[in-house]
Amino acid sequence: MISRLSDEKSRAAIAASIERRRVDARGLLFRTVLQACLLLTLALLAVLLITVAFDSTDQLGARFWDFLGGTLRSQSGDEQLGVHQAIYGSMWIAIIVALLAFPIGIGAAVYLEEYAPRNRFTSFIEVNIRNLAGVPSIVYGLLGLALLLNGQIFGLDRLTGGRSTLSGGITLAILVLPIVVITSGEAFRAVPTALREGAYGVGATKWEMIRTQVLPYAAPGILTGTLLSMARAIGEAAPLILVGAVTGRLGDNPGLFDLGALDERFTALPIVITSWTQQSGRDAGFATAAAAAIVVLLVFVLMMNSAAIGLRNRFEKKRG
Amino acid sequence: MRDSRRRLLWLPVIVVSFALVAAACGGDEDASTPAAAPDTGSSDAAPATTAAATAEEETATAEEEMASVSGEVNISGSSTVEPISIRVAELFEDVAPDVSVTVDGPGTGDGFKLFCAGETDISDASRQIKDSEKEDCFANGITNIVELKVGVDGIAVMTNANNGAVECLSFHQLFDLIGPNGEGASTWAEASAGLPDAPLDIFGPGEESGTFDSFIEIVLEDLADEAGVDATTRTDYSPSGDDNVILQGIQSSDTSLGWVGFAFAVNASGVKLLEVDGGDGCVTPTPDTIASNEYPISRDLWIYVNADAAAANPALVAYVDFYVSDALSQAVSEVGYVPLTDAAHAETADRWHSRSLIS
Structure with a gap:
């Protein structure tokens, strides 16, 4: 009886909405709110990008190569000002992060996902790795300071040259390591069981199964995660300041592939952006230079991300 | 076929790993060289005479001679004095393009810690060195220190x-x-x-x-x-x-x-x-x-120069020579501080050229 009544009611409502074309006010409101959220996000991003791009034309438009080849200065925003040393620092930090964090992180993830027994201890470790990924970057800076600069453990400061590009790179590698382990772990977990069983079925050992099935299948996911984590490392300023990035003036101006300068004092793109923004009250050159350095950093990150996407597509094609 | 592709995937990783190891080893050698510099100076009484001799030479040094000097100068210390040292370095760059001067400004106290550990050649300071800091320096063998007033804030x-x-x-x-x-x-x-x-x-x-x-x-x-x-x-x-x-x-x-x-x-x-x-x-x-x-x-602004390091490093001598020259007043006023009076400036130059040490 009751159900018949409500059936009739709903039927009536449906009929009414069809015939009178009644507006679904709540649905429309919800949709509008969602659109507004998206628009707000895009608008904020657009404002940021447009202001920065506009401010940077003084440097990137008028003296593009001079700006790229120039040096870190903090007293006069003159014709020698530029980001050469910062590009050197950021580029090598990215390379060091890739070389250290990726193999170690992916290796740890392979062990955790494929070899380690499932027990309380391993899940305790996993929880802790997840927590480590959320630790503020400045804490990793302190770790780098103790480990690589003050040489409290193993005398590592002799190897890295103390306050150097190498120390900065290693610190940021430690910073992204948990993220690499987590994202790689997720990628391994997404590998279909059928693939693994198929490999075992044709007589593969565990190592052969991982090498020929799991790793190739998980490669796109691993790449996406790791390269995004690298983009994060490239944007970090706080830990680098703790391990001795130079904000004032850096004497050396090494060639981009000058390996000998890896243990020398260094600076990086986020550092010069911070430094020049602080100086911007004194000389108009610094405000435009800070904006230009932001553009360079954005291009840097974009290049890395598009490389990641390109590689991922390649792997996905292979997988297909 | 499939297998060879997989191998290619790991090849770059292996290659760059080797490159990194090579870089780290190269780094080790380089790092030991600057660390040795303070030791050679503080070992005996010889540096004082060397320093005096260098001073006589340098008073006669013309700017053309500065142009041929090369080397490194490391400065840390007060963030208040940092702009002066940087501005001087920027002006110095035009005279001696081969000298690389690195300046940092973590604070006067932190600067003296690095200076007394022999890590820097010059320490910027917005106050005079404390007795405790002096003892620190002396205990580490940094005994020959020249104190120079460079401006007023x-x-x-x-x-x-x-x-x-x-x-x-x-x-x-x-x-x-x-x-x-x-x-x-x-x-x-x-x-x-x-x-x-x-x-x-x-x-x-x-x-x-x-x-x-x-x-x-x-x-x-x-x-x-x-x-x-x-x-x-x-x-x-x-x-x-x-x-x-x-x-x-x-x-x-x-x-x-x-x-x-x-x-x-x-x-x-x-x-x-x-x-x-x-x-x-x-x-x-x-x-x-x-x-x-x-x-x-x-308050007066100071720089402290490691005279032993100067004796071993012509680039440091050239930089400080330039620091106490006419460039000082220009740099100090350009960064917004008050230049020394002529008498005080002359005294600073004199202290440096005669290497009057603090005790």
Whole structure:
């Protein structure tokens, strides 16, 4: 009886909405709110990008190569000002992060996902790795300071040259390591069981199964995660300041592939952006230079991300 | 076929790993060279004579000779003096393009720690070296240190430009307002009787800053001793390590109060510099009153040079030679401080060329 009544009611409502074309006010409101959220996000991003791009034309438009080849200065925003040393620092930090964090992180993830027994201890470790990924970057800076600069453990400061590009790179590698382990772990977990069983079925050992099935299948996911984590490392300023990035003036101006300068004092793109923004009250050159350095950093990150996407597509094609 | 592709995937990783190992090893060799420099100097009495000989040569050195010098100079220390050292280095770059000068500004105290560990050649300082720091240096074999006065800085006490009620503050009033006894006072009158009954918003440098230390030493210390309280500031003010943030704070409130280096305050808009009475009447902060130390909150700026390092490093000698030359006045005024008087400048140059050491 009751159900018949409500059936009739709903039927009536449906009929009414069809015939009178009644507006679904709540649905429309919800949709509008969602659109507004998206628009707000895009608008904020657009404002940021447009202001920065506009401010940077003084440097990137008028003296593009001079700006790229120039040096870190903090007293006069003159014709020698530029980001050469910062590009050197950021580029090598990215390379060091890739070389250290990726193999170690992916290796740890392979062990955790494929070899380690499932027990309380391993899940305790996993929880802790997840927590480590959320630790503020400045804490990793302190770790780098103790480990690589003050040489409290193993005398590592002799190897890295103390306050150097190498120390900065290693610190940021430690910073992204948990993220690499987590994202790689997720990628391994997404590998279909059928693939693994198929490999075992044709007589593969565990190592052969991982090498020929799991790793190739998980490669796109691993790449996406790791390269995004690298983009994060490239944007970090706080830990680098703790391990001795130079904000004032850096004497050396090494060639981009000058390996000998890896243990020398260094600076990086986020550092010069911070430094020049602080100086911007004194000389108009610094405000435009800070904006230009932001553009360079954005291009840097974009290049890395598009490389990641390109590689991922390649792997996905292979997988297909 | 499938297998060879997989191998290719790992190839770059292996190759770059080798490159990194190579880089790390190369780094090791390089790192040991600068570390050896202070040792060679401090081992015996020889460096003093070498230093004197170098000084005689260098007085005659023309700028063309500087052009052929190459090497590295490492400077750290006060963030107040940092701009001077950097500006001098920028000017020096045109004369001696092959010398690489690196300058950092973590603070006077941190600078001396590095200097006394032999990690830097020059330490910038916004106060004279403390006895404890000197002992540190001597204990580490850094015994030959030349102390050079390079400029004068005044600390400006400021309020908002719209604040017409206050023109001049005495040390006593500053102590009441900013010292530990002012803790909790939310109006000027509450902190110090006789001042306007208006909200008091205080902005100043944080504890890590040389300007914070200097303000305490010059203004608060004696009065704090008299009052029997700790020589420090009240804790309920807004500290910042960035002078621009302090200026923004002053601009944000009509009855704000704050202190910052004269260089940063003098050109700022929306800020009024207050006269200060250090016991001999109100004095307006100007470049003249600061250079003559007539304005009571002024302080001298120093650099400390490791003479042993200089004996072993012609680049360091050339840089300091240039530092104490006419370029100094230009650099000091360009970065907003007050240049030394001619007599004081001559004394600085003389101290360097004769390598007069501190004891």
